[in-house]
Amino acid sequence: MHDISDMAVFVEVVQQGGFSAAARRMGLATSVVSDRVKGLEKRLGVKLLNRTTRTQVLTDSGTAYLARASRIIADIAAMEALVMEESTVARGDLKVTAPGPLGRQHVAPFVGSFCLEHPQIRVHLCLEDRFSDIAAEGYDIAFRGGPMVDSQFTGRCLFETRRVVVASPAYFDASGRPQTPQDLKHHRCLVFNSQAHYFAEWRFGRGKHLRALRVEGAMASTNSEVPIGWAIAGLGLTQKSWWEVAPYIAQGLLQTVLEPYEPEPVSFYAIHPLRSAQSRKVGLFMEAASRWFRGFGGA
DSSP, X not given: OOOXXXXXXXXXHHHHTSHHHHHHHHTOOHHHHHHHHHHHHHHHTSOOEEEOSSOEEEOHHHHHHHXXXXXXXHHHHHHHHHHHHTTSOOOEEEEEEEOHHHIIIIIHHHHHHXXXXXXXXXXXXXXXXXXXXXXXXXXXXXXXXXXXXXXXEEEEEEEEEOEEEEEOHHHHHHHOOOSSGGGGGGSOBEEEOTTSOSEEEEEEXXXXXXXXXXXXXXXXXXXXTHHHHHHHTTSOBEEEEHHHHXXXXXXXXXXXXXXXGOOOOEEEEEEEEGGGTTOHHHHHHHHXXXXXXXXXXXX
16 A cells, blocks of 8 residues: 655645745655656656746646646545544634625525534624635635536535526517627627626537627626626526526526536535645535535526
């Protein structure tokens, strides 16, 4: 069985930006850290880092190895922490961020339930329609939509949801129904743009047919919920996650269109920095979130 510590040393070198910084953080000599990485490369038979006198750049093999290794180390740390601390009472503070609509409608009730179950844990929930810088702003956990690609973080996929284009029956009666995404240029589009621009990228199609279409908005908002209200009022079309509009569709206030061009469902994650993987309170929060959102997202 291979020594997982070599894997941990390699991950630390990448995260710290060099052998010297990693050595200081791990309390080892720089030569020892360098030898451990060289030994790992020799055992794997591939080059993980291209070294110069001042920098270390990941190879393609190194990038792939880093992604897997980071998650393995985080999973091991979380497992060990939970086993060692299972008899203790979790306590402390958690700073959590989530998108506004998901946060208000679903994360906030979950946090309330979680805090009742774990009264020694305090949660500060920040709801924003922008992507917060998790590390720089000191967040312990973030709810995020889209692929999880940053190797600094680990987490869990909570649910998947469709992306649909909707408008009111009154709008369709007055303006007709677009038959293809290209027809949207002849319609009033209602967009969310956190930078206060009048455009957005709406995705259509799957696999090799996937494309991002730049949509010019007749109306735009920095609040992601506002376009839904505009659509209900008959002011145009908007593209949203199914869970955001499902209640209004059920009430007959909105209808879907362009169903044959729907993109792949969007995944929503709860993620946290790798450094907090051993935290008992983070582990409990992640487990509880996974249970709470099981089956959520809609068809």
